[in-house]
Every structure is written in structure tokens, then in C-alpha cells.
Amino acid sequence: MARQIKCITKLPNHQDRHRRIQAVGGDGFYDSEDAAIANVKRDANYYWVVEQGKSVWVKIAKHDGREYLKTQNDRFLPDNLLSLPECR
Template structure:
């Protein structure tokens, strides 16, 4: 069974392409400590089924999945179409 964790923040690049704009995601551990990792690591963990990630949007839980656009893997929420807006709307990670 995969570990499940909430993404609470992101770090963006200066790229305009929404599929390449997120470089890191992060959150808070159960002990209150912070975590942050690259999108590439997040993609690997989702694909290995070791971890599942989600965001909370308007009081509901939305899963984060791996998608591919023009041969490049990126993450988005299941509620998003092609644009990963739910993730892009999260605050910046420290």
C-alpha cells in the first residue's frame, strides 16, 4: 500500500509553459517538519506506486497524477484538464 501525502506548496521556474513551470513540491510531515522534493522525484514515486500525492482544493481532496505532454512527464491533479492549475495555485515553498 502506498504512502499518501498532501502537497501544500510548490516552487516555480521562470518558464511560461505550464507543464514545465513546477520544479519542486513540498508539504509538512506528521511531526511538523517540512519536506520538499523535485517534480522528477515525485513522478518516479507516483509511477513506482510507493507514494500517492494529493492537494486539498475547496475543501475536497484531489489526487495528483503523472501526465505526459509532447513526450515530457509532469504532474497535475485529476481535476485539471491539460493545465496543472490546482498545483500552480499553491503557495511557494520556503
């Protein structure tokens, strides 16, 4: 069951690009970053993002031993997730 991420919640102090996302949301769901990472580990096609008409899958990356969410390289925008609006 693929879910389209339509918004994110950033951490209050989000200067580090590898530690910015607190949660992701969409139609009928709002998942913490930890829950979202676990979901992607179970199913690599669990979340996707549309940005300016292009769809890309969300994946897990690692920086300094910490896992975080990012999108597959689509040669379009480097931070598709970070460009989404804040969840309300």
C-alpha cells in the same frame, strides 16, 4: 503513505504550463519534480492536494514527450497544483 502537497516551487521562467513545477513540498518533505514523478509511478496515490475543501490525487501527464505533474480532473480548478503557494 500518501503525502499532502501544500506548496510548490516554480521554475524561474514558468511560462509553459507543462514545465512550471520544479519541486513540491508539504509537512516534512520537499521533493524535486523528477522525484515526485518517480513516486507517483510507484504509487498512484502517493500525493494529494486540497484546494478549497476538495481533495484530489496528483497524477502524471505527458506533453510533447515530457512528463509533468497535475491533479486529477475534479471539475473545479484546472491547475490545483499551480494555485498552491510557493514553498519557502
